[in-house]
Amino acid sequence: MAIKTFRGGTHPPHDKPAAGTPIETIKPPAKAIIPLSQHIGAPCEPLVKVGDQVKMGQKIGDSDSFISAPVHASVSGEVVEIAPYPHPDGEAKMAVVIENDGKDTLADDIKPKKMDDLTGEEIIKITKEAGVVGLGGAAFPTHVKLIPPKEGKMDALILNGAECEPYLTVDHRLMVERPEDMIYGARAMMKALQTDKCYIGIEVNKPDAIAAVREAIGGDSSMEVVELEVKYPQGSGKQLVTAVMDGIEVPSGKRSTEVGVQVANTATALAVGDAIQKGMPLIETVVTVAGSGVNGMGNFAVRTGTMASEVIEHAGGLKDNAAKIIWGGPMMGQAQFTLDIPIVKAASGILVFTEDEVVKEEILPCIKCGRCIDVCPAYLLPNTIGNASDKDMVDVAERYNADDCIECGSCSFVCPAKRPLLQWIRLAKGAIAARRSG
Amino acid sequence: MENLAVERKFVISSSPHVRSPETVQKIMIDVLIALVPAVVAAAVFFREEAIIPIIISLVAAMGTEFVLVRKGGFFSDGSAAVTGVLLALCLPPGVAWWICVIGSATAIILGKYIFGGLGSNTFNPALVGRAILLASWGGRMTEWLGPIDLRSTATPLADPGYGAPLMDLFTGNVAGSLGETSAIALLIGGAYLMYKKHINWRIPGTYIISAFILGTLLSPVGTQFDVTSGLFHVLAGGLLLGAIFMATDMVTSPVTPKGQLIFGAGCGILTVLIRIYGMYPEGVTFAILIMNALTPLIDGATKPKIYGEVSK
Known part of the structure; x- marks a missing residue:
């Protein structure tokens, strides 16, 4: 069968060190910090209050909004706090903190079903x-x-x-x-x-x-x-x-x-x-831990609400020269300033890079080599949009379809002048959105 | 932080968090490598009459850049070295040392730095240097030596009716500027740049094809159909040097695929028109400089269709 693909794109070094490592389930946290927003859309309102006993898989937050998803307790135990906590998105968000009783008592409504019986x-x-x-x-x-x-x-x-x-x-x-x-x-x-x-x-x-x-x-x-x-x-x-x-x-x-x-x-x-x-809500997710800044690596099945620091400790802990924590992949992931953040449903990886790998590159002038254009999967002119954005020329960025950027980062990756093209394009997108909203 | 012994600070930056190993300097080094066959050919055919001007131009260009920028070392991003060698390759053999120095300094200062440095220049710096030398010392810039024997002679372009054997043009066994004479050496360099993906076929391809077609169909006295004349236009003079190394200058040529086709075709057409109807026997320099000036317009007019574009 023919191998299919799209036009554009690039080849970052595709190291997958943990590809052969079977998924290992790690021990549930002593205290689960479960953000009420783990999705795009409206955050959930808490359905429990401090002092409540909750069971594993019990719904603890929900919303009436069309685009939202409920959150569930990933452990059984007592709700000890409902307060803002650091979140991988970069800002503090409301979270339900559950002290784990270690029993993993399942919620009553968790029952296996059969697809054939369902509409x-x-x-x-x-x-x-x-x-x-x-x-x-x-x-x-x-x-x-x-x-x-x-x-x-x-x-x-x-x-x-x-x-x-x-x-x-x-x-x-x-x-x-x-x-x-x-x-x-x-x-x-x-x-x-x-x-x-x-x-x-x-x-x-x-x-x-x-x-x-x-x-x-x-x-x-x-x-x-x-x-x-x-x-x-x-x-x-x-x-x-x-x-x-x-x-x-x-x-x-x-x-x-x-x-x-x-x-x-x-x-x-x-x-x-x-x-x-299984009738099981989404309370466990698999994350890859890798990168040269962490001792060991692997794929770990983790309960939501487990601290990233615990996952890293389980994998072997940080090396002394660990310098950068990336939430997700190296191309689109978000750099984190702390490991004190909970694993959320869509967490996919925690990468740790060392000081040697975190180089602040000198930004040189664009030599118009066109590499960013060759790789852009949206067929944009990242150089033109990026340069316009850097000069606050929002009109030009908009005319060159900055909004169609999918933020894959291929342009920044290939740029020989080490220009932060995607960062500039993101700024332009933000400026365009701000102007539209008035 | 209970699990970690010390509070640690981590670097925050916008994605992507990995970068390709390619740098501007590596690209410039590759261009210099690609110029090696042409430099060797020049050294074989013109010996010290080639080697000395090339070295003087190279050092003068890098020196001028170093004085102006004073950072990143003498080699810096490598673009001045490329300019110096390219300028030398379009000078006649045995040219006076001070012509090399003035040409290189002009190329760097007027070609590049008055525009704001590498990336901001509108015109190819080496060609700016050559154009100014040509306008200032036209006689010295067109005193040609025959290859090997190094006797004064005329460039084949000055007398296209007589012409030179095409095979001699291909190997470089003709009079002409240092780097223009050997087609094969230039093609090897071009192949290397394409292999390294620093240039693509569009500009050199359309440049050569359009010059060939127009050269086949046009003579000073009217239209014709002469394939030998077409091949002559492609192989003689600085066309290949221009098509492969000058017109493809990233900074001064279009970035859009369609724009590159238009740019190359424009260069080819203008080169042949200047050769046949213009006052200079060679048209490559001005053809490329004119198209350089049009590059921003071409880029603006050839914005590619985006993914999933919805016609308005």
Whole structure:
């Protein structure tokens, strides 16, 4: 079968040191700090108060807003505090703090179900109640994405198993270790979406995942693994659609549903599967720990609300020359100033870089080499937008479609003059948004 | 922080957190490597009459840059070294040392620094240097020596009717500027730059093709159809040096794919028109300088279609 891809993109050094390391479950925290916002959309209101006893998997926060996802207790025990805590997003957010009684007493409403007994609407409801969000990074509430189109029909569900970021191996390990459960979740999502086709896009550097998923699919012709070229950002939603659907482009400013496909992460499908098969809400997530600043590495199944510092300690602890903590992958991840932040649902990795790797590069003038243009998967002119932004020329940045930037960082990565192009483009996007809102 | 012995401070910065190893200096070093075959060819054909001007130009360009910038060492980003060698390669063999010095200094000062330094310049610095030398000392700039024997002779371009054997033009066994004579040496350098992905085929390709077509169809007395004339225009004079090393100068050529096609074609057409109808026998310098001036306009007019563009 032909290997598919998109136009543009680049090849960051694709080190995946933890690719062969099986997922290891780490001990639940003594105190779980569970943010009431672990998704895009409205934050939840707490459903518990200080002093309450909660059970594992019990819903402790919810919202009436359409775009939101409930949060659940990841341990059983007593609520000891509801207060703002540092959050991986960079600002303090309200969190429910639970002192773990160590019993992991399950909530009463956690009951396994069977997909065949469920209607599409029920699957959507279960997904919502389980607090499932997109685990590819954006943490968009999954149940919203499972609502079938009002008119017409969804052509296909595309599962994103590209995992194109260096270091991260969460999706990879889950596909290798739990392919049947992932396929189960995918079938449930297809049923909800009322689509009869599912493509699973996987980069060809994960042959074991491709083989495992193919075996789990078996003879089901409605599901198909699509082999993708190893290229960043293959796992970006729109670029994945273009690769899988043979060049179809998602119109600017629109979602992939515009061209009849819905995209979700493979780990998200697994979470949907668990919500049905086990009745389990999303209270545990897998994170990759890697980088030369940490002693040891691996893929760890972690309860939400566990401190990042505990995960790092479990992996072996920081080295003395650790200098930078990255939440996610090295291309799109967010640098953190502290490890005192809780693991949230969509956490995918904690990378630690050393002083030698954290070099402040001198920014040289643009020599117009055009490398950023060659790699931009949105076909923008990152140099023009970046330079305009640096000079506060918001009009120019807007005219050159700064808003269509997907923030993959390929331009900054390739720039030989080490210009912070993406940072400037982000500033321009912010300025454009601020001006529009008045 | 209970789990860590000491409170630690971590670096915060915007993503991406990894950068490619490519640098401006590495690109310039690659351009210098790509110029080695042309320099060697010049040294073989013109011996010390080539080696001395190249060294003087190189040192003068880097020295001027060092005096102006005074940071990053004598080599700095390497762009001055490229300018110095490129300028030397479009000087005649045995040219006076002070011509090299004035040319290099002018290239760096008027070609680059009055615009604000590397990246801000509108025109190719080496060609600015050459244009000013040509306008100031036209006689000295067109005193050619024959290869090997180093006797005074005319450049084949001065008498296109007579022409030189195409094979001699290809190997470089003709009179001309230091780096212009050997087509094969320039092509090897161009292949290296393409292999390293510093240039692409668009500008050199359209430059060569448009010059070939126009050279085939146009003569000083009217239209013609003469493929030999077309090939002559491509191989003679500074066209290949210009197409491969000057027109592709990243700073002064368009960044958009379509813009690069227009730029290359414009260079080729102007070169042949100047050669046939202009007062100078060679048109590469002014053709590229004119297109350099148009580059911002070309870039602005050839904005690529974005991903998922919705027509308005």
